[in-house]
Amino acid sequence: MKDGKTEAILGLVRMIPPGQVASYGQIAGYLPGVTARLVGFALAGSGRRGDVPWQRVVNGAGGISGHAGGAEQRRRLEEEGVEFGSSGRVDRKKFGWRGPDAASLVAMGLDPEVALMLAQPG
DNA sequence: CTTCTGACGAAAT
DNA sequence: CATTTCGCCAGAA
Numbered sequence: 001m002k003d004g005k006t007e008a009i010l011g012l013v014r015m016i017p018p019g020q021v022a023s024y025g026q027i028a029g030y031l032p033g034v035t036a037r038l039v040g041f042a043l044a045g046s047g048r049r050g051d052v053p054w055q056r057v058v059n060g061a062g063g064i065s066g067h068a069g070g071a072e073q074r075r076r077l078e079e080e081g082v083e084f085g086s087s088g089r090v091d092r093k094k095f096g097w098r099g100p101d102a103a104s105l106v107a108m109g110l111d112p113e114v115a116l117m118l119a120q121p122g
Numbered sequence: 123c124t125t126c127t128g129a130c131g132a133a134a135t
Numbered sequence: 136c137a138t139t140t141c142g143c144c145a146g147a148a
Contacts, residue, residue, distance in 0.1 A: 005144065036132090036142095036144075041144050041145070042148075126147100127145105132140105133141100
């Protein structure tokens with residue numbers, strides 16, 4: 001196992017269900033020591049392998065950041081049922097991923113206590 | 123080994 | 136609302 005952040009980040013992104021989105025900062029929030037910036041780095045570096053639903057990661061405003069695949073990202077999301085508002089932003093109240101369950105976080109190597117605190121209840 | 127660069131976000135001003 | 140500052144991984148040349 002790499003002790004790097006990238007593996008954990010990509011693993012978490014893979015947990016985002018279709019039709020939902022998560023922000024870079026949100027993903028970072030589940031991984032202590034990881035910042036929103038690093039999530040972007042992780043996807044830019046390894047998100048093109050084909051086994052990561054990178055299109056489900058948007059910025060904090062619910063919009064798509066300026067990168068080469070931006071247009072395709074939006075197209076893919078709309079295909080999954082995600083709606084974009086007039087400002088080109090997604091309503092995270094409606095399509096935002098609530099988060100992983102505690103078991104998934106523990107499986108990724110987080111301390112059970114931390115996992116329980118970060119995981120979405122219920 | 124060094125240098126470069128790439129998908130962000132919160133807080134202060 | 137806009138602009139600025141700081142945080143700091145990993146792969147390629």
